[in-house]
Amino acid sequence: MNTKTALITGASSGFGVATATLFAQNGWRVIACARRAERLRELTDRFGERVHVAAFDIRDEAAMRAALDSLPDDFREIDLLVNNAGLALGTEPAQNCDLAQWKQMIDTNITALVTLTRLLLPKLIERRGAIVNISSISGTYPYKGGNVYGGTKAFVTQFSLGLRTDLHGSGVRVTSVEPGMAQTEFTLVRTGGDQTASDKLYAGADPIKPNDIAQTIWWIANLPPHLNVNRIEIMPVSQSAAGLQVARNM
Ligand code: NDP
């Protein structure tokens, strides 16, 4: 039985819970992180001692450090970091956006991600481990209302490529996973809980499912150690880029 350990952020929903489930099912130890402890405990109910719950707000550096410091002995040797926790808030044009929402996206998608990565890097280097960062197609293809969210994901992709360069020769693998439209709680969060808007977005589009991304992360994490997937962009077949726009006679 495999006894590797993965720390997965955002493990209470969507891609994160699907990834935690897949890795635990396949014998990995999983440190499941998110704010909603009751959701994380469903993983321990299912997988018992193979899952350790670490419930904290990823924007709270002191809470993050405390969670890492209090890991049980069996969970201290981390082989894989999946930086998945993240969110989009709002779909308004930049000039109408709420600055507090922009700051929350930056704090969660960028600041928390780099903080956790920096704290775990010494351990990951020691273990010749791997980092999988969940970016997005929104970091490559701008769309209306994507503004700061897309900017945070462009950062995640570029940070991943930079990490690869800095970790040259260490054996540590780094991947930027860049999904397109996927049906999770993402749109519910983005719209402040508008289930109708969420249902409408995904209706008839056959979007990516959480397990599709979990399977991708599983594939990346279990490649032979001489291979690194730098970036992987995945869309549902129903989605494609829509090109540029022109405003005439302005
Ligand atoms: P979900 O909303 O289903 O999951 C988001 C996860 O992030 C939850 O587990 C949530 O946990 C966690 N999270 C958010 N804020 C915090 C916080 N402050 N502290 C701790 N955990 C937090 O969405 P997805 O599964 O879709 O999103 C996962 C990642 O995938 C995100 O980075 C997202 O940007 C990215 N992505 C999503 C796509 C999509 O179309 N769905 C496409 C491309 C990328 P909790 O609320 O319990 O704290």
Ligand code: 8X3
């Ligand atoms: C989440 C999906 O469509 O905003 O990253 O890029 S999308």
